[in-house]
Amino acid sequence: MRVIVKSAVFAVVGLVVLAGAASAQGIGWGNVQWPVPDYVGSSCAGTGFYGQVWIDGVTSLPGATPGLTAQLGFGPVGSEPDETWYWIDAEFNVDVGNNDEFVVYLDHYLPVGLYDYLYRYEYLEGTGWTFCDIDGPGWENPGSAEITESC
Numbered sequence: 085m086r087v088i089v090k091s092a093v094f095a096v097v098g099l100v101v102l103a104g105a106a107s108a109q110g111i112g113w114g115n116v117q118w119p120v121p122d123y124v125g126s127s128c129a130g131t132g133f134y135g136q137v138w139i140d141g142v143t144s145l146p147g148a149t150p151g152l153t154a155q156l157g158f159g160p161v162g163s164e165p166d167e168t169w170y171w172i173d174a175e176f177n178v179d180v181g182n183n184d185e186f187v188v189y190l191d192h193y194l195p196v197g198l199y200d201y202l203y204r205y206e207y208l209e210g211t212g213w214t215f216c217d218i219d220g221p222g223w224e225n226p227g228s229a230e231i232t233e234s235c
Contacts, residue, residue, distance in 0.1 A: 110139070110207065110214070111137060111138075111139060111205050111206075111214035111216075111221070112138050112139055112140050113137070113138040113183075113220055113221060114135065114136065114137035114203060114214060114220065115136055115137075115203070115216050115217070115218060115219070115220050116133070116202055116216065116217055116218045116226070116227050117135055117136050117185065118132070118133070119131070120218040120227055121218055121225075121227055121228060122227065122228045122229070123227060123228070123229045124229075124232060125230075125231070125232060125233075126231070126233040126235070127190060127191075127192060127193060127194035127231045127233065127234050128190070128191050128192075128233070128234070128235030129190060129191075130189050130190065130191050131189070132187045132188070132189050133156050133188045133190060133201070133227075134177065134186070134187050135154060135156065135185070135186050135187075135205075135216065136183040136185045136186075137152065137183060137186070137203075137205045138182055138183045138184075139152070139207055142207070143179075143183055143184045144182040146179060147176075147179070148176035149184050149207070151207055151208045151209070152184060152206075152207050153173075153205065153206045153207075153209070154173075154186035154203060154204070154205050155171045155172060155174055155204050156171070156172045156188040156201060156202075156203055157169040157170065157172070157203070158194060158199040158201045158229060159199060159200055159201075160200070161198050161199065161228070162200070164223065165200075165204065165215050165223050165226075170194065171204070172188050172192055173188075174186035174188045174203070175187055175188070186203070191235065192235065193234055194231045194234060195231070196232060196233065196234055197231055198228070198229070198230055198231075199228075199229040199230075199231065200223075200226035200227070200228065200229075201226055201227045201228075201229050202215055202216060202217045202218075202223055202226045202227065203215075204216065
């Protein structure tokens with residue numbers, strides 16, 4: 085009986101420690117990888133927009149990181165990224181060193197015009213988004229898109 089109790093306590097303590105460690109992890113770095121700094125073309129051309137993200141001790145593991153979400157966003161030039169931007173879910177593409185790389189193939193309707201674009205990343209739902217531009221975390225230097233034709 086004593087062995088079962090110790091095992092149960094150990095399992096619960098292990099779960100608490102792991103859950104606490106996972107929720108304390110955050111995005112260490114991310115960016116818009118390509119195209120930078122500018123894109124001129126159609127919103128239905130199928131052009132790949134790539135972003136990379138790094139989480140210490142997490143993204144270095146092979147394959148897609150469970151619980152990691154990436155989105156590519158387009159918004160008005162000079163605006164702060166928020167929920168009024170047009171956000172597109174990105175797909176895991178490949179491991180690049182210790183980073184996970186994501187891609188969105190642009191085949192979505194965007195009206196003809198000028199936009200800022202960047203990636204945002206969230207590790208574990210509900211922990212908050214980290215916005216990343218072509219220089220890394222932040223939105224001060226987003227990519228610039230001129231959409232010349234809409235789908």
